[in-house]
Amino acid sequence: MKKILVTGLSGFIGTRLSELFHRYSLIGVSRSVSRNGRIPARNMIKADITDEKELSKKINNIEFDGIIHLAGITHIDRCEEDKINGKNGLAWKVNVTGTENIIRACSQSGKFLLFLSTECVFDGKKGFYKESDTPSPVNWYGRTKYEAEKKILSSKINACILRSVLVYGHSKGYKVDLAKKFFELLKSGKKISAVNDQFVTFTFIDDLIGAINLAWDKKLTGIYHFAAETSLSPFEFARTISSGFGLNNKMIKQTTLEKFFGKSHRLRLVNSSLNSDKFREFSRTRAKNLEDVVPILVKRWGKPGNIK
Ligand SMILES: NC(=O)c1ccc[n+]([C@@H]2O[C@H](COP(=O)([O-])OP(=O)(O)OC[C@H]3O[C@@H](n4cnc5c(N)ncnc54)[C@H](OP(=O)(O)O)[C@@H]3O)[C@@H](O)[C@H]2O)c1
Structure with missing residues (x-):
């Protein structure tokens, strides 16, 4: 091999x-x-x-x-x-x-x-x-x-x-990814703050x-x-995860890059998105958007009450 x-x-x-x-x-x-x-x-x-x-x-x-x-x-x-x-x-x-x-x-x-x-x-x-x-x-x-x-x-x-x-989407590594982090916090009934003025092709x-x-x-x-076709704010990302797992959206509070990161917000890209047309044209494949990934994550991590 x-x-x-x-x-x-x-x-x-x-x-x-x-x-x-x-x-x-x-x-x-x-x-x-x-x-x-x-x-x-x-x-x-x-x-x-x-x-x-x-x-x-x-x-x-x-x-x-x-x-x-x-x-x-x-x-x-x-x-x-x-x-x-x-x-x-x-x-x-x-x-x-x-x-x-x-x-x-x-x-x-x-x-x-x-x-x-x-x-x-x-x-x-x-x-x-x-x-x-x-x-x-x-x-x-x-x-x-x-x-x-x-x-x-x-x-x-x-x-x-x-x-x-x-x-995102891999829970077994040593580093917790954002999807898993939001999921775990919401599952345990904790409130989370997620940024609403940044746009990311997760x-x-x-x-x-x-x-x-x-x-x-x-x-x-x-x-x-190579990235998702559409961009989401971390707030939208958290809400999509929450809804997909049947969790409580009211536990997600909106915040801004400046409030969340303080001084270091300047180090964050407001528009963190890439255009993947070149790769898609060559390969005819694309990265899925979050709404199409959530069912996979639900299968992988289990719905609350039936957690794997
Ligand atoms: N994660 C993302 O969202 C993302 C997005 C776009 C691009 N990337 C790029 O993808 C790559 C992988 O990202 P990741 O999130 O998987 O990173 P990561 O989890 O932080 O892993 C970094 C890896 O680098 C190794 N490493 C660090 N210093 C080293 C050294 N001096 N010699 C040999 N190995 C060393 C680490 O192993 P040891 O500490 O054991 O050496 C570890 O295996 C990075 O280059 C990153 O820039 C990541």
């Missing part, structure tokens, strides 16, 4: 990838081999992607077909705190230097690279960004991801940059894995966007 190296296989998206990517043998590369206890240690290589020597020593004797690069420092506020450290900070080292090391590993072996990027490369003023729009990140996370994209595009390797937006994780699969099979090169 063909082998793919996957950085960040132990993360939120990587964990689901490991469950759904059946036709390939996946070998994870992460700093911890059993972060969530779901990936067998024999399928993991313990390596820090910021350490080029360690990385190349660990992967040199493995015959692999290419790399899916998911590893990253992804928390917007933590990345921002690290901005002061510039190129010596963890966010830059992992997101940019780490990507340069991954590019080198692909270039030395002539292998394909698939890099997962984000809408945070844009400023969030216009929304429904196309691949041809010019990035202009407003937070350090987006800046480091954009720098990584530029390193990939200026290298000579065959690579696909797949950008997505706030991924992306169902299983659809994203399907898109990664297609991009990998077709060895797509260049930049592609």
